[in-house]
Amino acid sequence: MASSTSYCRLVAFRSCGPLLKRSPKDIGSFISKRHEKSTAVFYERNKKGLDRDLKKRPLRHALKMSLQNFGPELKLLYQEQKEAFTRFPVISVDHGNYELVYSFNDADSVKSWAVTADRDNEGGKSTANFTFSKNRTGLFHGYLSKEVPKDGKTKYAGYANITSPKPMKSFGRESQMDWSHFNCLLLRLRGDGRPYMIVIGCNFYYDINWLNRWSYPVFTRGGPYWQHVKIPLGKFFTTHHGRIQDKQEFLPLKMINSVGITAADSAEGPFSLEIDSIALMNDINVSNKHAYEMYENKYYEVQC
């Protein structure tokens, strides 16, 4: 598993900046272009599903950063190669074995996650924050506001999300995680009674798949007690651009690259979710099958 800290260091290498570092001017152009997209077009401009081009850093910046980071990156490449030769391959995982994917033990691992709320895109007035708490956990908190902006088009508002950094290899190459030895996701968290959504993204090559996500809700009971949540990976359902799909597919376990948590129920008010860790586990009592049956459509219509 790629450690989350490696991403922080490499942010500068990516062609696009972090999501939150967008200037107000950019947001304006994004808003004005947002409505122009037709739903019938499959072309995606970028992996974020935005209708505008992401801001490109000037060439000299890229040159400067690459020169600066050449040494450390080379070192990293050497370590990767060495590890590839020396690492004992994982053939199978026993019942009950687990592996921590994300744990929020230190401030850096919390900081590396991207936080978004609908306020950032001028799609509402919600705010969100992901902070390192005194319990050595990540605290996802903020305020969900249902107030719909008066742009005349937005119908519903109230959304906040945190997303993990993408695993990266040396020289700023995007990587992916292999979860195929496990069959359920484990979370240790403490919430406020709201439901939250786990959103898993994958590293797809073709643009038509870029906005595919696999989601499943996680329910909190509220109160001061910690919860251990176990979600079978087969239960994650396919969504594209936030819409659930008729043709469901099993989560592609070998190409996972992000995990996110969304707070977006309709309850207006402050929300808080304390997350200790996210892990993977192999449980032989959990079915490895996809939880949703798939019917063939016998009618002559586009099956979406």
Add this chain to the structure above:
Amino acid sequence: MLFRMYNMSKTSCTAGFWLRLLYEQGPSRIVLASRLALQLTSQQSGQRPVNYCHRRYFLTSERLTSKKRYLYTSVALQEKEQTKHQMKDDMPEEKSLLKNKDRFSGKAAAVEKPASDLTTTERLKPPRPVIDDKESSLPNHDPGRITEEQRRLERKADSMFQELIETRGASKDTFMFAVKKFVDRENVYWRGAVEFIYAGMKEMDHFGVHKDLDAYKALIQAFPEEKMIPRNAWQVEFMHYPRHQQCGIDLLEQMEHNGVIPDDAFGVLLKNRFGREAHVTRKFRRMLYWLPKFKNINPYPIPMELPLDPRELALIALRRMSVDQETHFKVFETVEVEEEPEEDTFIASAQSPTQQRLINQHKTEEPLFVEGPYPVYLRDIRQNYFLLRAEPNIHALMKKKQQEKADEDDENLFEWKNFFEEEQSSELRPILSVHEQDDSTILALSITGTGTKSSVMSWVRCLEMTNPQLARTPILFKILTSPDSGQLDVIGDSRPFKALENTSRIPDK
């Protein structure tokens, strides 16, 4: 895989619809559109105004005579009348409230005050939406795209609702009557059906029927039958009668947002109007597939209809929060408990025998903490709770940790060397109770009516009745001024335990 078509249109359910449904039988008020979904919902294709094309009527395969049309309408109205009567018989409001009361009095055996005495108040209805010159109930708020004719029809529908509210009051009956009146009036050309439905959708909250399937069924009947059924694949895929279909889709989406699951009868109504393959009907099919699948997945269920009484709400929230199955729930009234009450409110308290034992074992020189208010949600109803806690029991936590380590290293865990060897029951007893966490030991939970400091102090006095040790222990109150003020922080502090976690030293008791 590469060339599959993704459904990004509004006809598929948003990924967030699970939040709208509360996984139990029936509707919830949890609504969400994920950001992506939000972008999509905001991308409604620019709808051109569609004139009601009379030509269509003559092109239908079966020409309807005015008599036949009259028959269709009267049948539909008879059905509606029937549903109205059924509704009257089945669910008078007082009855349903009583049912609630009975249910709660049965469950909450520990409630000190009999639940039947609890007064219930009506939840306030949201105000009626005002449509002024700038705003419109029509989805496309771009004024350039709304024609004068649409505006006129919209105002007509709006004034009809206004008139009926004034004469009959905003109720389900009035809503049904409004639809009936529209159908009676427009049963020839069905002019203004789209505008009427959009106006009706906007009124639903005020009429209190936004979670009522009957109301949606009535509203969809404002569309004419047969006229809009596509007759070939091209018409199907190119959105036959786009404005009407979009209106139907928006209606279904509103149902989705309010957690109303359509039934088969609703599908029949849709199929009679739009045909089996139209986009609206497809959305209906998707909803019928997915929504019932997700309605029961919440492991911590919330009642379908939340009670109006804050005491009952507080009890539901406390039950949901309490992990310990032995927890006793009590409702105190400050006027009854206190000799000189500062305010007239209630205190719902939750404490288990284990927690009482923990208080008894607590050293009197070490302080206990009362913290809060922390928000807790039942769907969209927010309450604030307080907790009584102690510092974490690091001695016990470390002992547990070491035992776990020893168990991991123990290779003979599943090997019984001596068949006659007896197992000591004390070995099996868990070292820690569920209340002893690494950040704090939780000793009691409460929700008070006002959430003020004085009510919390009365709660502690109530707890002293069952926990005499409390009177001798210093208690520190850590009351946040408001959970909205950004002071919200995590509960407890696990730093002392985590500092020792990886050492082998066990601190003294």
